[in-house]
Amino acid sequence: MPELIITKNLDVPGIDSLAVYQQYGGYTALAKALREYQPDALVEMMKVSGLRGRGGAGFPTGLKWSFLAKNNMPRYLCCNSDESEPGTCKDRVLMERMPHRLLEGVIITSYACHVQTAFIYVRGELTRAAEQVEKAVDEAYAAGLLGSNILGSDFSLDVIVHRGAGAYICGEESALMESLEGRRGYPRLKPPFPAVVGLYGGPTVINNCETLATVPAIVAGGAEWYASFGTEKSKGTRIFCLSGQVKNPGNYELPLGVPMRTLIYDEAYGGGILGDRELKAVIPGGSSTFILGADKIDTPLDYESIAAAGSMLGSGGVIVISDETCIVGAIARMSEFYRDESCGKCTPCREGTFWMTEILERLEHGHGEMRDIDLLLDICDNVSGKSFCPLGDAATSCITSGIRLFREEFEYHVTHGHCLTGPGSKQQAHETVQAVGSR
Amino acid sequence: MISEQAKQRMRDLASRYPVARSAVMPSLHIAQLEEGYITAEGLQAVAEAINLTIDDVESIATFYTMYYQRPQGKKIIHVCTSISCYLRNCDALVEHLEQRLQIKRGETTPDGNYSLKTAECIAACSSAPALQVNGEFYEHMTNERADALIDALDQELGIERRV
Amino acid sequence: MPEEKKDELIHLTIDGMPVEVPPGTLVWAAAQQAGIEIPIYCYHPKMPPLGACRMCFVEIEKVPKPPQTSCTTPVAEGMVVHTKTEKVLKARQGTLEFLLLNHPLDCPICDKAGECDLQDFTLRHGPGKTRFDLHKRHYQKPIPVSNDVLLDRERCILCQRCTRFSSEISMDNGLVMISRGFRMEVGTAPGHAFDSVFSGNTTEICPVGALTASTYRFKARPWELKHTPGVCNNCSVGCNARIDTRVDRVTRLMSRNNDAIDDGWLCNRGRWEFGYVNNPQRLRTPLIRRNGQLSAASWDEAISYIATRLKEIKAQHGAQAIAGIGSTRTTNEEAYLFQKLLRQVLGSNNVDHQHGYFPGPRDQLTGKPWMMTNSIVDIEQASHIVLIASDPYQRQPILNLRIKKALRKGARISIINAAETELDRLATLKLTVPEGASAGVAAKIMLKQVLKNPEVDLTGHEEIRTLLQREDQVIRAGEDLFGARMTTQLQALADELVGAQGAILLYDEMATLEPGNEDLAADLQAIAVLTGQIDRPGAGVGPLFEDANSLGARDMGLLPDSLPGYQALAEPGLDYNEILSNSQVKALLVMGANPARHVADGKLSSGLELLVVQDLLLSETAQQADVVLPAVSFAEKDGSMTNVDHHVQAIHRALRPLPGARADWEILTALARYLGAEWDYTHPGDILLEIAGQNPFYAGLTWEELGAQGVRSLEEQEAAHV
């Protein structure tokens, strides 16, 4: 069992309270940071640690902090806890079970970045997570860990917990800021980047919840210690959200670079494919990333290797698809998500996701035509790289990679009107596997 | 009715943020808590508290799916139907609930007790299939667990057992 | 030198063509300048780039992820842009195909057909056919979003120009986006109307036929319309407009961008209130009262009758028995001829028009005539704007947009008004003048505070202190009425003006007529002078005039106490109220005015032996006239008008004049000749030449020079006498 960093002590009863969190060493990293480090030194520490963002793009965290514009506008920190990428369920758990670790990360980061007001943007649907974070913030204020002169230092910080209200796009950093400013969650034009002109026009750091929750451990253990985990370019550990057709789905913290096979098949983790079926495909980083075929099972789970294999590590949501599943239905389902979550600002994404979903649904229901398959690819080409923000691109990845890997299943839907494999296929119709309740 | 306390909370929020406008989302949450959905009065109250036009507030309220535009059941059931839950047969779960509650997805029971909705990924992927009842999570769902859940909710709502 | 760098041009090539533009120019605008069309929908040059419609793609060499949106990309030195590569053409086609997925095929009955960007760009850049074989989205066909504007959601391409106009330009947030994604639509809060006075602009900037004007619906096909450059006649701003006519009728007014005046916008009044031009009740023949009845007469009959009667009255009662009331909506040339007729041909100084109260033709303190000392563009550079007893939203609407532009740049807006105004919501400070108190007293309180401010240099202006001391009692009473809090706020505002980077104080011309406001104009002028807020960029003071040629009427000497160019008369004639009440007045000439509205029971003096009225319609005054002469509207004649910031602008004949009616200048010329004067003007340009020769504010102006955008002539110049 490798060493746990972010999820350490996650299962300790009562660790969501300040008292227990402190018993287990909570807020010592904050004390250390305030006592021993100048803000710039902490930025340097993050650079050395090799920590990269866990929100999706994997941008080096220390570098991001160092980009903050030096002007006299107030600076802000936004913690991105809008977790909504299909296949991703780590931030919710962190917030529900150990909100103080996140908060400690927020405070240290604010200190490092000269921020006086920080926002924790919690996805609206995650009621309990938001309540837990709000409770932690209240406790921290009462204990002098927030507010003026934190722990007797001359650093002061105000934290506001802001709840979303149902919009995937608000996980995109600039849409998140728009939403925080009380507007529709439309992404903003970049440049300027948030580090230069962000929330309320001030230089702004935006980091994912898991990224920030990692910061205290790095301060406590040291940059070199953290960098000793993982690979050359993908350092440290991250939480992989294993879901789909595996025996033991769950959140597993592992060092970056662990082979996908270990995560999916090792008894300590996935334990193999549900119903002992064959692996068909894996979506390695949430539904926005390209589907990988079963042949990629030995790819190490780090940013570079997954990219070389043709996808992205994204949000760490590893979705396992077994040979029991027809890819057409699965892709139609993912496409619906992007259609419903497109903000509507730009034409290709708004209209393209609508049209693609219509075509996928008619293929799924056996009303499609052969030319629909190439039409889908061409629509994807007109959306990808043409839309305003990456959501449009994301909507096409499962379709283009799905057709590339499993074109015959699409064609089968056209010629036969039903699935080639899985419960929707004729030969399987009588032996429908009830996945429900099979854990 | 939007209570005076609720309006006061909205005004307090408007001064809590660096810019008053930021209070529009939390204020809409408050308005919905008071009335169950976003009513004309709710829009008006939020607009007044933050000094926005009602059209402006409407525009925001309709962007975010959690602000309901019409009345909902006392218990709102959201069943996740996104990819990870799909791979764990959430569609069967939805159908089961449709039968049990005698309504289609998107509908509310005539007695106003339940609304059944499908939801997008609710961050419970590794405990799929999952659903939420008024924001509270129920994970690793089976048809049996769903039945037990509805039984418990029926009891809470004081509903006679259906035949 | 950073200073020098500013003016340096950026060099780039677009489709192989070298282009030079100032830094910060968008690639789209640079291409435009080079004559290369890049299709756009969401972008509008008056709004910040949005980049949403994804229509304006170009490929830029060395930029990694082609194609780029040219509406969001600023030029860079050495940039190489291609607008017609395969990638670009495919991406554009893709976007057009997306936009057309759900677009209905009702072009044959669409108002926009013929001037629709979706039609035009599809023709030039679009796919020839569609691959979409599913059901189109359907919505209820046009729904009213206000009384004036209808919305067809099926046609909407969601470019957001209209909603961004509402949020970013007019800042009323009345028209908004509802829902999101493919369900997104334009709309308002349920049951709430988009009742902005600026709503008409959205019908113009909508690139498709989604937003249409109720007055124009189904009235014409765009290609049948004749376009004539004109100037709106409805208020003193003088917005530039394009007058679209079809078969002797005005069908609509469209904006005609003038950055110095309207910034490309028109208010609904300007856009739609031209009904009087097309009114079937328009007068088509002169009328003479015979046996108590107004009956038709020929022009010759009418003019000779007037001339005869005028001579008789002059012989019997003297020239002082003749008076004239001119107009604030006729041209400078007409106003000029009107006073010339009275003064030089008939020998009477009894000339006036309805206007605000100003002490004398010029301000004593500065020696300047009464007008706004700043330009309209200055408003947007101000750091402080104080609106006293004025409401541009209602009265000079397009100035409200300019004030909002200043607001967006950080200006502080203070409003002193007894009534609610639209701008209150956005103002930094709103002081509601209590019942019984007046804006005039508020100005005195502020002036008193300015005098107390140690930083104010009073040298040369000591007399202001003496003058104000006499008002001390009025001020004290005012302070009691306002209360301590508001008094302090007024004083703080006065102090703020002292150090302000640039402050502009504006009051409504007509507010000066209210009791207690007699000194309003002079006191505000004094505040501006003492605080140094005059004669520099972003600073100024002055009245907001009422009508399209209110300032021109003053300039032209339609005043009892001054000749054209504000040359004071030692012996003033009767003023407006006196003309209307003095029983010595036996003959009254009225041009384009309706003074019956300003007398107690609507009845003009029974002592009048001759009342001549020139007008479009049989107004209350015309009904009492002895002779009525049918005139033509601004859309049927040439001439110049002077707007609120002293832009002299040309109006042009857009319509064939209504048969039987004549332009006021023609009527006046004919009458003068009957009275023996040798007037030989054949075009308003001739009259303008004469004005330019005498009036130091018009020195050197010629008809040709007015061009399409007018000339702001503010400096008093040595007039070269012709």
Ligand SMILES: Cc1cc2nc3c(=O)[nH]c(=O)nc-3n(C[C@H](O)[C@H](O)[C@H](O)COP(=O)(O)O)c2cc1C
């Ligand atoms: C459509 C879209 C959705 C996103 N959703 C999330 C999200 O839910 N949570 C998150 O942390 N980042 C999300 N991101 C990534 C953020 O934009 C941003 O990169 C991230 O918050 C930066 O934090 P990090 O550097 O710590 O990863 C999303 C990006 C896109 C384009």
Ligand code: SF4
């Ligand atoms: S109504 Fe017109 S301007 Fe407004 S979004 Fe639609 S197409 Fe654009």
Ligand code: FES
């Ligand atoms: S005009 Fe450039 S994206 Fe719309």
